[in-house]
Amino acid sequence: METTGARVLILGAAGMIGRKLADWLARDGRIGGAALGQMTLADVVPPQAPRPGDTTLTADLTRPGTAERLIAARPAVIYHLAAVVSGEAEADFEKGYAVNLDGTRALLEAIRHAHLADGYCPRVIFTSSLAVYGAPLPDVIPDDHIRAPLSSYGIQKAMGELLLDDYTRRGFLDGIGLRLPTICIRPGAPNKAASGFYSSILREPLVGQEAVLPVPDTLRHWFASPRAAVAALVHAAGLDGAALGTRRTVTLPGVSATVAEQIEALRRIAGDAAVARIRRVPDPGVLAIVGGWPRAFATTRADALGFSAEASMDAILAAHIKDELGGRL
């Protein structure tokens, strides 16, 4: 067991990003310029520990006392990735608010009470979402554009960003929020998320399977690889909080690409045969959801803070082939 070094708590550690983050940190052995101490990996389903000495916990932030227990060892860095996803927050109003708002608040309140008791002031890294932005949107969204969500999930994430600002300004914690681009290519099986096609039209053809494209080729959106998302989470741990000023959440850099540009990148890497595996089956229901999503950002603040992403859709495809397919097609 690691008894020295910076302790890390990851909430939502069983999710795709949480697992990759824990693996990255274990591989690196460092966090925010210090040696990595014991990691505590928590989620509502059992997470896996990448190292023998790390702790795994099945824990529900909405249960009284859970947040206090999770921070009892005073982790220096807390990753708060735990959330009910957008579709579920929309389908189950009460659960969305309970987990995404009240759960977040329970964590921040536990930290505040610890701060008042013993001066505890951890780096808290909160994953937010492009869903804080709602149509109408400019072609390129600046850092000071209004957060006006059109989903309960987006509302809850925007409220989390506001709380993070206030708790940081008050000195209870040292928060950084990251609005993740849409992850592309998301590994694993196709899921039912409305945005799932953005990954599946690349992921399935790369391994010889068919994929369905429900929207027009002209639709533009904002992407980063899983690897870039995890790199940003790691980078955030070592940032000087003062460099963020009072607005503690930034939109991460990404690749702005149309569906047509995604497909052309696939063609360059895997040829016409792969592209031929994409079937166009227009779905007005999917278009109604994703049609108003952000198309591109001017990530001036995140760029200045040293965050980066892939330079092109080709690089995103290459990252997937390397990280998920063993480097071979």
Added chain:
Amino acid sequence: METTGARVLILGAAGMIGRKLADWLARDGRIGGAALGQMTLADVVPPQAPRPGDTTLTADLTRPGTAERLIAARPAVIYHLAAVVSGEAEADFEKGYAVNLDGTRALLEAIRHAHLADGYCPRVIFTSSLAVYGAPLPDVIPDDHIRAPLSSYGIQKAMGELLLDDYTRRGFLDGIGLRLPTICIRPGAPNKAASGFYSSILREPLVGQEAVLPVPDTLRHWFASPRAAVAALVHAAGLDGAALGTRRTVTLPGVSATVAEQIEALRRIAGDAAVARIRRVPDPGVLAIVGGWPRAFATTRADALGFSAEASMDAILAAHIKDELGGRL
């Protein structure tokens, strides 16, 4: 007692705006195009009823069951003006969140449960604040500028705006939020609010008393009279909610004026002798608070919805002289 007509609930009815609103509605006898029914006036201190048949209640929204009791008679229009003010929300972190966030949420949740039970869907008019905007700010703030508060009060109001959007989008209620300009001239005795000088440098000299000016003459801010604020609250009751779209809070029109322009308006109306009663006593503490406040807004959305304010600081002074000084200097 009024047994027909539209019932109205005013939360925060003992405050300056709440009292003036209740008086206005009682005088008009109408609300949102309908006859005014019974009014319920609630506050944490006992409100006064402008008509014999109206109900007054001492009630604390943060107490379990209070919100349910307040809406038991299913008022068609609810004015939610109740809040802990900015100075107190900053001094007492827990009270600010309890009243401004949890109290607002308790009200919205009571309405949601009533909606699920019997289809209840009231017009809810929520007073928000310019405090949702924090520096750095453009000279003229557009409707789509980021809400990035620099006070706990502003954070809580921004969260209230977000909740109002979500509960409205879900169909639980029909919400309209109004960001009130700084009220000028606020009637009554000088108070300790950091912004108090904006009123006192006019109010006190008009009645032959001295006032202290703690900031430079060049400071610019956004004002409306109490009368304009109440007129906006009344106007909001009759609006077609669909005209607001998904963003249910608007910044109200106002007068953008520098301190120097305030003083020149005072000179035109009350002469050099009145202006001579303003003593300049620079206060860096006050300037630190108000120096980053909004200077002006492009109120495109509110204008299109028919909201209006005074055209000049002279008109704001004239409104005060008519409404508070019996029309005479």
